[in-house]
Amino acid sequence: MAQATAGQRIASRNPLEIVIDRTWRFFCSVRVAMAEIALLAVLVLIGTLRGSSVPDSIAVLLPFTRPVVDAWYAWDVFHSLPFMGLLTVISVAIAICTINRVPGIWASIAHPTIATTHGFLRNAERSGEITSPLSPAALATQSRAAIAKSGYRALADERQREIHLYADRFRYARLGTFPFHLALILILVGGIVSARWGFREMEFMLAEGSQRAVGYGTDLSVRLNDFSETYTEQGIAADYHSDFTLLRDGEPLESAIISPNHPFTHGDMTFYQSGFGQAVVMQITDVAGNVRFEDALPLGQFRSADNPEAPAAVIDVPTAGVSMTVIAPDENPRSQPELDQLNLRSGQMYLLLRPLGPSSPIAEPLAITLNQGTPVPAGDLSITFLRETRFSALQIARNPGISIFYAASFLLVAGLAVTFYFPHRRIRGIVSPTPGGGSKLVLAPMARRDWSGQQAFDRLLNNLETSLGAPIARIDRVTEPPAGAAGRQHVATSP
Amino acid sequence: MDALVRFSFYCFTAASIAMVTSAICYIAYAVGRVQVRQARLQTSAGTAFVGHDTRFTPQSVAVARFGTMLAWFALAFQALSVLLRTIAAGRVPLANMYEFSSTFLVVLLVMYLVFERTYGVRQLGAIVLPLAAGMAAYIWLLPAAMREIDPLIPALQSITIMTIHVGLALLAYSTFAVAFAAAALFLVATHWRVAWLPSPDLLDDFGFRAVTIGFPALSLVLIVGSIWAHQAWGAYWSWDPKETAALFTWLIYAVYLHTRTLRGWRGNRGAWILVFGFAAAIFTYYGNYFFGGLHAYGGV
Numbered sequence: 129m130a131q132a133t134a135g136q137r138i139a140s141r142n143p144l145e146i147v148i149d150r151t152w153r154f155f156c157s158v159r160v161a162m163a164e165i166a167l168l169a170v171l172v173l174i175g176t177l178r179g180s181s182v183p184d185s186i187a188v189l190l191p192f193t194r195p196v197v198d199a200w201y202a203w204d205v206f207h208s209l210p211f212m213g214l215l216t217v218i219s220v221a222i223a224i225c226t227i228n229r230v231p232g233i234w235a236s237i238a239h240p241t242i243a244t245t246h247g248f249l250r251n252a253e254r255s256g257e258i259t260s261p262l263s264p265a266a267l268a269t270q271s272r273a274a275i276a277k278s279g280y281r282a283l284a285d286e287r288q289r290e291i292h293l294y295a296d297r298f299r300y301a302r303l304g305t306f307p308f309h310l311a312l313i314l315i316l317v318g319g320i321v322s323a324r325w326g327f328r329e330m331e332f333m334l335a336e337g338s339q340r341a342v343g344y345g346t347d348l349s350v351r352l353n354d355f356s357e358t359y360t361e362q363g364i365a366a367d368y369h370s371d372f373t374l375l376r377d378g379e380p381l382e383s384a385i386i387s388p389n390h391p392f393t394h395g396d397m398t399f400y401q402s403g404f405g406q407a408v409v410m411q412i413t414d415v416a417g418n419v420r421f422e423d424a425l426p427l428g429q430f431r432s433a434d435n436p437e438a439p440a441a442v443i444d445v446p447t448a449g450v451s452m453t454v455i456a457p458d459e460n461p462r463s464q465p466e467l468d469q470l471n472l473r474s475g476q477m478y479l480l481l482r483p484l485g486p487s488s489p490i491a492e493p494l495a496i497t498l499n500q501g502t503p504v505p506a507g508d509l510s511i512t513f514l515r516e517t518r519f520s521a522l523q524i525a526r527n528p529g530i531s532i533f534y535a536a537s538f539l540l541v542a543g544l545a546v547t548f549y550f551p552h553r554r555i556r557g558i559v560s561p562t563p564g565g566g567s568k569l570v571l572a573p574m575a576r577r578d579w580s581g582q583q584a585f586d587r588l589l590n591n592l593e594t595s596l597g598a599p600i601a602r603i604d605r606v607t608e609p610p611a612g613a614a615g616r617q618h619v620a621t622s623p
Numbered sequence: 624m625d626a627l628v629r630f631s632f633y634c635f636t637a638a639s640i641a642m643v644t645s646a647i648c649y650i651a652y653a654v655g656r657v658q659v660r661q662a663r664l665q666t667s668a669g670t671a672f673v674g675h676d677t678r679f680t681p682q683s684v685a686v687a688r689f690g691t692m693l694a695w696f697a698l699a700f701q702a703l704s705v706l707l708r709t710i711a712a713g714r715v716p717l718a719n720m721y722e723f724s725s726t727f728l729v730v731l732l733v734m735y736l737v738f739e740r741t742y743g744v745r746q747l748g749a750i751v752l753p754l755a756a757g758m759a760a761y762i763w764l765l766p767a768a769m770r771e772i773d774p775l776i777p778a779l780q781s782i783t784i785m786t787i788h789v790g791l792a793l794l795a796y797s798t799f800a801v802a803f804a805a806a807a808l809f810l811v812a813t814h815w816r817v818a819w820l821p822s823p824d825l826l827d828d829f830g831f832r833a834v835t836i837g838f839p840a841l842s843l844v845l846i847v848g849s850i851w852a853h854q855a856w857g858a859y860w861s862w863d864p865k866e867t868a869a870l871f872t873w874l875i876y877a878v879y880l881h882t883r884t885l886r887g888w889r890g891n892r893g894a895w896i897l898v899f900g901f902a903a904a905i906f907t908y909y910g911n912y913f914f915g916g917l918h919a920y921g922g923v
């Protein structure tokens with residue numbers, strides 16, 4: 129098509145046209161596509177081995193490769209420019225290749241060429257011959273009906289006293305390649321959409337009874353109503369659940385209970401249970417008795433230098449003009465006793481207050497040991513360690529590309545299934561008159577070096593034999609490789 | 624060891640023996656009868672051997688039938704072994720390399736025997752059955768502790784999706800093994816002109832048809848794996864080495880499928896890609912030995 133016209137007009141065309149034509153052909157070429165996919169495979173392999181000790185073993189074996197191996201480990205292939213560039217090139221190729229292929233494939237479905245040649249039938253590896261006392265027209269009609277009974281579409285065209293036949297089945301399955309290839313682009317689109325408009329918060333800590341905004345530009349917040357866990361006999365956490373409520377602008381939307389492997393989905397957002405830990409509820413009041421702060425602080429994100437094993441938390445409280453560091457008693461004081469300088473007892477918390485901003489109610493940092501339930505004055509503030517509680521660690525992910533991914537997966541698998549399991553089978557034939565008023569039909573499959581296609585043709589011939597009630601002479605020109613040179617020849621003559 | 628688990632292991636032992644003997648029968652059939660003729664030269668000093676020449680003639684088909692029968696035996700015992708283990712564990716046995724490989728053998732044998740029947744050729748057993756026997760040997764070499772049943776770690780508890788994911792992986796790998804056998808035999812048949820091997824066109828088609836099952840299966844492995852990852856971790860693709868190794872294998876077979884549309888690439892070059900693809904599949908299968916990452920907990 130495009131190639132044929134290109135050849136004829138090449139002399140008269142301007143350079144721009146030639147460049148466009150070359151580019152178009154570059155993107156349409158299956159050979160180039162194979163090279164692109166192979167290159168992609170190489171990059172994927174490089175990226176895969178980066179996650180293994182294989183490059184290291186190479187460097188141990190061949191020390192001079194060490195710099196290359198170091199560069200290999202340092203190169204994040206999957207987020208690199210060459211990788212993204214190649215994916216882009218392949219996507220463009222798929223799109224252009226599709227545009228290029230649609231008209232041809234559609235034509236072969238809607239208006240196939242019916243006419244064939246005696247040469248094609250003579251050279252076919254396999255063919256069948258029916259002789260009949262009927263006129264050519266009658267034999268053609270009868271054969272078409274019989275072929276159609278086997279699920280084929282049979283078309284005929286009369287030319288020069290001969291009737292050419294074309295039969296095919298599963299012609300629409302040829303379209304399956306398009307949803308498949310377009311699904312590949314869609315998967316990338318899904319990935320881009322998720323990366324651009326999605327987020328993944330890995331450590332969303334929420335203490336029992338408290339509420340926190342999800343952030344990331346959403347107007348959602350989450351309140352943890354209850355947290356519960358069960359332990360095995362060995363004291364390992366067997367299961368744990370968070371009962372929480374999702375709110376929009378403070379209005380409850382939905383409540384759910386999540387546990388590991390049982391996330392909760394709201395629209396394109398998913399909430400996962402990932403862990404839990406200890407939290408402490410603190411209250412700050414001012415001289416007038418107004419509560420400036422009251423919330424649970426999850427302990428454990430931060431570890432204090434004074435007491436490295438101890439759970440601790442740090443938080444800025446702008447409403448009270450202070451920054452608080454809370455350190456809980458060391459769960460295991462034997463681990464590094466020389467570092468445990470706080471000597472806290474159970475029911476106590478160590479508090480470090482720092483002024484936040486010039487108008488802070490405290491002038492300089494203060495260190496206080498708090499006993500549960502007892503308010504302690506600090507400048508103009510009063511600070512109380514109310515109680516201990518637990519926090520639940522959630523993961524919150526927003527994946528707006530997930531529905532695109534699902535749709536693409538469906539198209540991909542369905543496209544493959546249609547292409548592979550409903551192969552387009554085509555048969556050509558010519559009905560010609562024989563001396564004495566009879567006629568002869570020769571049929572051959574378009575299945576060169578296609579074993580399955582030839583088997584399908586054999587089955588069709590068997591069906592024809594039954595429905596026509598006439599014997600069919602079978603001609604098989606496939607030479608099974610004998611123990612001689614023919615075996616080799618078989619490969620050398622690949623079409 | 625629980626009685627069921629022990630009995631399951633005995634069945635595996637029986638299946639191993641059947642696989643080895645079946646492999647021997649198939650190889651004998653594919654290689655043919657070997658006749659070594661020695662040429663002698665009569666000299667005044669007596670008889671001197673001047674050389675020998677080896678001739679191959681077709682083997683009796685009875686040998687191949689015996690191989691097939693033994694392969695069915697192996698399948699029956701291996702299936703029973705996996706079934707007993709399923710009952711003993713109360714779940715599909717896919718939790719560690721021992722269970723995974725045992726179940727793989729069942730799928731591989733089913734796949735091979737189905738293809739053998741469909742195409743009516745037995746010579747491919749000479750490649751598939753030694754592969755199966757090699758896999759059985761690998762299972763024997765695994766630490767004996769794996770023969771016990773362990774409870775699953777929490778992340779693997781989503782049984783249904785795990786079974787689908789891993790089951791499809793087994794299906795994909797076993798069809799790739801069958802395609803590999805066809806490709807290897809294709810290369811042998813076209814390079815050494817062995818008369819009693821199936822026609823190259825048949826072998827070419829055999830390999831292709833295996834890939835038409837394996838490629839969609841591997842696509843589904845990646846898709847189902849992504850859905851699972853999305854449910855468990857909130858991201859459907861994280862460039863985990865095991866994921867990318869499977870993607871690598873998938874891309875090799877995509878290259879292979881494109882060769883089918885090109886003149887001159889069918890046959891020989893396609894067969895080499897299938898051999899390479901199978902190597903990639905093995906690499907993915909044993910990837911746990913090289914990688915850390917999210918898939919490491921299956922325990923190799």
Ligand code: HEM
Nearest residue numbers: 155156157158161165218221222225305308547877880884
């Ligand atoms: C990563 C990228 C690609 C993958 C994974 C891929 C995969 C496949 C697969 C599995 C098939 C066989 C099933 C079918 O016919 O649909 C196929 C066929 C084909 N692909 Fe691709 N492909 C890719 C890119 C391309 C590109 C860029 C082109 C265009 C140059 C292309 C052109 C074709 C053609 C012409 C066929 C034959 C379809 C037929 O027989 O009707 N592919 N591809």
